Amino acid sequence: xxxxxxxxxxxxxxxxxxxxxxxxxxxxxxxxxxxxxxxxxxxxxxxxxxxxxxxxxxxxxxxxxxxxxxxxxxxxxxxxxxxxxxxxxxxxxxxxxxxxxxxxxxxxxxxxxxxxxxxxxxxxxxxxxxxxxxxxxxxxxxxxxxxxxxxxxxxxxxxxxxxxxxxxxxxxxxxxxxxxxxxxxxxxxxxxxxxxxxxxxxxxxxxxxxxxxxxxxxxxxxxxxxxxxxxxxxxxxxxxxxxxxxxxxxxxxxxxxxxxxxxxxxx
Amino acid sequence: xxxxxxxxxxxxxxxxxxxxxxxxxxxxxxxxxxxxxxxxxxxxxxxxxxxxxxxxxxxxxxxxxxxxxxxxxxxxxxxxxxxxxxxxxxxxxxxxxxxxxxxxxxxxxxxxxxxxxxxxxxxxxxxxxxxxxxxxxxxxxxxxxxxxxxxxxxxxxxxxxxxxxxxxxxxxxxxxxxxxxxxxxxxxxxxxxxxxxxxxxxxxxxxxxxxxxxxxxxxxxxxxxxxxxxxxxxxxxxxxxxxxxxxx
Numbered sequence: 001x002x003x004x005x006x007x008x009x010x011x012x013x014x015x016x017x018x019x020x021x022x023x024x025x026x027x028x029x030x031x032x033x034x035x036x037x038x039x040x041x042x043x044x045x046x047x048x049x050x051x052x053x054x055x056x057x058x059x060x061x062x063x064x065x066x067x068x069x070x071x072x073x074x075x076x077x078x079x080x081x082x083x084x085x086x087x088x089x090x091x092x093x094x095x096x097x098x099x100x101x102x103x104x105x106x107x108x109x110x111x112x113x114x115x116x117x118x119x120x121x122x123x124x125x126x127x128x129x130x131x132x133x134x135x136x137x138x139x140x141x142x143x144x145x146x147x148x149x150x151x152x153x154x155x156x157x158x159x160x161x162x163x164x165x166x167x168x169x170x171x172x173x174x175x176x177x178x179x180x181x182x183x184x185x186x187x188x189x190x191x192x193x194x195x196x197x198x199x200x201x202x203x204x205x206x207x208x209x210x211x212x213x214x215x216x217x218x219x220x221x222x223x224x225x226x227x228x229x230x231x232x233x234x235x236x237x238x239x240x241x242x243x244x245x246x247x248x249x250x251x252x253x254x255x256x257x258x259x260x261x262x263x264x265x266x267x
Numbered sequence: 268x269x270x271x272x273x274x275x276x277x278x279x280x281x282x283x284x285x286x287x288x289x290x291x292x293x294x295x296x297x298x299x300x301x302x303x304x305x306x307x308x309x310x311x312x313x314x315x316x317x318x319x320x321x322x323x324x325x326x327x328x329x330x331x332x333x334x335x336x337x338x339x340x341x342x343x344x345x346x347x348x349x350x351x352x353x354x355x356x357x358x359x360x361x362x363x364x365x366x367x368x369x370x371x372x373x374x375x376x377x378x379x380x381x382x383x384x385x386x387x388x389x390x391x392x393x394x395x396x397x398x399x400x401x402x403x404x405x406x407x408x409x410x411x412x413x414x415x416x417x418x419x420x421x422x423x424x425x426x427x428x429x430x431x432x433x434x435x436x437x438x439x440x441x442x443x444x445x446x447x448x449x450x451x452x453x454x455x456x457x458x459x460x461x462x463x464x465x466x467x468x469x470x471x472x473x474x475x476x477x478x479x480x481x482x483x484x485x486x487x488x489x490x491x492x493x494x495x496x497x498x499x500x501x502x503x504x505x506x507x508x509x510x511x512x513x514x515x
Contacts, residue, residue, distance in 0.1 A: 067510050068423060088511045092425035103420040106434070119426045164424060 012080025015200035022073030045198035049215030096166035102157035104145035151182035343400035403443035
């Protein structure tokens, strides 16, 4: 793909755009390619589900969007601006990342929810409303965050990101540690945000049913490449590539078997 | 004490070497090197100090303090495992500590402006500052590694390097001050500090010796704090690259 000048500032219809993105990491047996030639784009208010086997590069692709990792090749545009030309604090405020393992910061739930506004020098958020947004009981506010269950932590982590008022949300296996009910609550709340404020979402999951439920578009990744991109319904109904057909067959047979957490490449 | 009586104390070294040989600790060679180095260095410094005190020149005194600071910074830099760079960050931290602490003692007329006061007290301040540097750098790296998930989480929320590293810098600062505080707590109960012991043996009034020792205790407490804070300000940016990604 040709390189566009980075100086363009007009609002872009594309929330996220990858142009020939590559990422290589050093390893014991020489440089290892994590991502190769990834291109594609996602419009505002759309939900992209990203599927593929462990180690396909899904988490790495997410972490390029808010520059927690730097692409070695190609460019990543957020709202039409290359990530490396953004003010970092602003980029990461607007592109929120829900990590696979939620990390609670020291203090209470309320302290955790107050962190983003403190970082960005903004007024304290309404913790009550934030917890309601993710379906948690506001009575949790004064509880030490470390004492919560896994599902509660995951939702507090989501609420903490929402207090930044992001317009793009990246979810990395956000529900893999949750029971089905908690996972569906998460899905519902994210879906509601997509509808109410045109949140753009990239949702990485091993759960094919979830990918189908949540997605407007779906990309299948394998060995660092995007092997198929399409509208979610079409992708699941009529996959085009042999590799996608095989992956879907294997995945559906395994049903809701989840791969061991931590196998996915870390961001 | 004559050189003859002093040489009798080499019996201690011989005893330690015999233990090492007997237990096959393999430390005899190190002990020999240590004994020779300590002897040569101390005898040498004895003559240098005698000369400096005799001349009584302040520029010469300052030069000696500068040399001490450089050696201490070099030593602390080795312990930093790359975090502090080779030399100049520990140097700035130790020098700032020495200038502030010693400056206060001199400006307040707590000690007289004489080489025989300035040099030994500087030695203690600089030595303590060097230890604090090493502790701080080790702990900063360990804390950052242990709490990297927390640091990454803050970065992902948009924290800048200063905000993201605040908790780990604080923990490292605390850790580097604890030994100084602990030794101050047991001072006089567990051990009689070296300076006081020396003064008493040299015939000083114990009450006077205690006063000087207290001065040192207070000064090194301040110096541990100053060192960690200055070094923290100089090193936290090195935990991150220009895209605010954690490197450690």
